[in-house]
Amino acid sequence: MKRALVVLATAVVAGAGLAGPVSASPALGWGPCPEDAAVECASLTVPVDWDRPTAGTIEVRVARKRATGDRIGTLFFLPGGPGGSGVGAVLTRAPLSAEIAARFDVVGIDPRGTNRSSPVVCDADLADLPAGVPDTGARLVDVAASARRLGRDCRARTGPLLDHVDSAAVARDLDALRAALGERQVSVYGISYGTLAGQMYAELFPRRVRAMVLDSVFDHSLSTRDFLTSEARAAEETFGQFVAWCDREPSCALHGRDVRRVYTDLYAEAVRGELHVPGDPAAPIGPMDLIGIAVGHQYGPAWNQLAGLLAAMAGGTAPVALQAAEVVEFPMAVFCADHDFRFSSQRDWADAWREVQRDAPTVGGHFAWSAASACASWPARTGNPQHRTDVDGGPAILLMNSRYDPATPLEWARGVERQIDRSVLLTYDGWGHNVHARGSA
Known part of the structure; x- marks a missing residue:
């Protein structure tokens, strides 16, 4: 299973020269999180309706854990669910391996409509x-x-x-976050339902993606x-x-x-x-x-x-x-x-x-x-x-899935691999949901 960890680290670390310069945005108002001062928290103001940006706004909460080593750029952590908390994941545990955390500022998001981001x-x-x-x-x-x-x-x-509160709107929030961070491109790791927001981000903003890993893949094309x-x-x-x-x-x-x-x-x-x-x-x-x-x-x-x-x-x-x-x-x-x-x-x-x-x-x-x-x-x-994911451009995307997954079946990952031309599927020949956590244990 170490193979999955190595491939994941390679996927996000490769091509380090693509990351743009960092410019901390005062609009985000980063500050120590109340739960853990070693982690930074902030709010991003986004439109309720991206098609009518003047018709009201909401606050999307994010948390950031700074890179511990030679920094490459920013990596967005997209939680599963729906209802998972990217902020909570960054606050309470290391959602990604130490090798990745050393090279990236890991930013977890609570998707709109959930947890700290104006929950339904x-x-x-x-x-x-x-x-x-x-x-x-x-x-x-x-x-x-x-x-x-x-x-x-x-x-x-x-x-x-x-x-x-759909995943395409979440993808637009992500790109607003990227812009507020001053990053030309970002790396993305999505888990379970978060892989749908990841696919929507790659579909809407393919050239803003530096690297992407989708773990336990959701197939949005199904009737x-x-x-x-x-x-x-x-x-x-x-x-x-x-x-x-x-x-x-x-x-x-x-x-x-x-x-x-x-x-x-x-x-x-x-x-x-x-x-x-x-x-x-x-x-x-x-x-x-x-x-x-x-x-x-x-x-x-x-x-x-x-x-x-x-x-x-x-x-x-x-x-x-x-x-x-x-x-x-x-x-x-x-x-x-x-x-x-x-x-x-x-x-x-x-x-x-x-x-x-x-x-x-x-x-x-x-x-x-x-x-x-x-x-x-x-x-x-x-x-x-529902629609087939249509990604025009951007880097190759790494897909990962367990052979025996009760929530996101392997056939879903195979379906998404067929939809995204530049994608590679890594299969963990074992049981359960979430591949990367097994390789980084």
């Missing part, structure tokens, strides 16, 4: 959208009504920004059905890796049992409304809750914990840690702003669910289903609908 804010109760699936008799009309009700509340609390079924295949394939591990690993809490049967029995209970947190009948576990547990534990992956949770649910002998934190921010609005999902009818919605289940016969689906279902009726502008 909604009523906590309404934000707990029903995770409807046709198996339980759920109706698309009810899911749509809930999404519209939530969207209206978010608009009342957030204002016009709700229509302008509603292709998005859902590819996520379902990823869920099924990564769960299959968990099953194989459990079969060969005596420490697995389900070792010696038919793991797929255990899970499918639990799923059937969830559909019937009979599955709940062991010892707490008042805390039901629905089908999408169970799917979220199965898929979410593939990120690390955290197979020991997943086996323990499934064994606890199957035997009712131990508590299951399911946290339902009160929701006040709603970063999924960003996802809706980037996707024009459509379901024409209840039948179309149910047919899509059957396709998802066909591709995930054990797991039953992917938590992306809930997001797509809600976004199909989201009452806000889709500012950056």
Whole structure:
């Protein structure tokens, strides 16, 4: 895995002569971050609507950790999510390797509509959208009504920004940040959903890119059905890796049992409304809750914990840690702003669910289903609908992806590699989400 680290460092460090001069901009007002004086924080003022720059502004928060060695230039860190914090990543950990941090000022951004950058804010109760699936008799009309009700509340609390939180707008914020820093070109590292903002930056401002690495790649070209079924295949394939591990690993809490049967029995209970947190009948576990547990534990992956949770649910002998934190921010609005999902009818919605289940016969689906279902009726502008990434010029782009990634499947990275002429895909032949963190550990 050190190979990934070496390639990443080479991609961003090569061509050092391309970086422009640094000119600290007084407009940014850099100062010590309250959380850590060794890191600088600042706010960048940008238009709410880049097409109407006089119609109001917001503040985008950024954090900078200075290069520790022979400086080349600035590197933007684009977090995943949506809802990840680039500011938080720079403040709380080293998001990139020491070799890269030595040569670059690493600047993390909280994308507009999230965290410290004018987050989309909604009523906590309404934000707990029903995770409807046709198996339980759920109706698309009810899911749509809930999404519209939530969207209206978010608009009342957030204002016009709700229509302008897409990744293309984030890319324009990035270029304003580049200009404020006095850099002719910048290097970019995007992770997970941040790879979409990276692609939009390369598409809109290819000659402002000095080097770019996209880790765990998001494919923005997919239709509603292709998005859902590819996520379902990823869920099924990564769960299959968990099953194989459990079969060969005596420490697995389900070792010696038919793991797929255990899970499918639990799923059937969830559909019937009979599955709940062991010892707490008042805390039901629905089908999408169970799917979220199965898929979410593939990120690390955290197979020991997943086996323990499934064994606890199957035997009712131990508590299951399911946290339902009160929701006040709603970063999924960003996802809706980037996707024009459509379901024409209840039948179309149910047919899509059957396709998802066909591709995930054990797991039953992917938590992306809930997001797509809600976004199909989201009452806000889709500012950056799906399209093939079209990059005209700029440097070659390094793409990285795990072979078994539960969130951004390898087939997505391969698709983006085909879309961007000057791109190279490095595949980590292993498990989990995020390649660079494994190589720099």
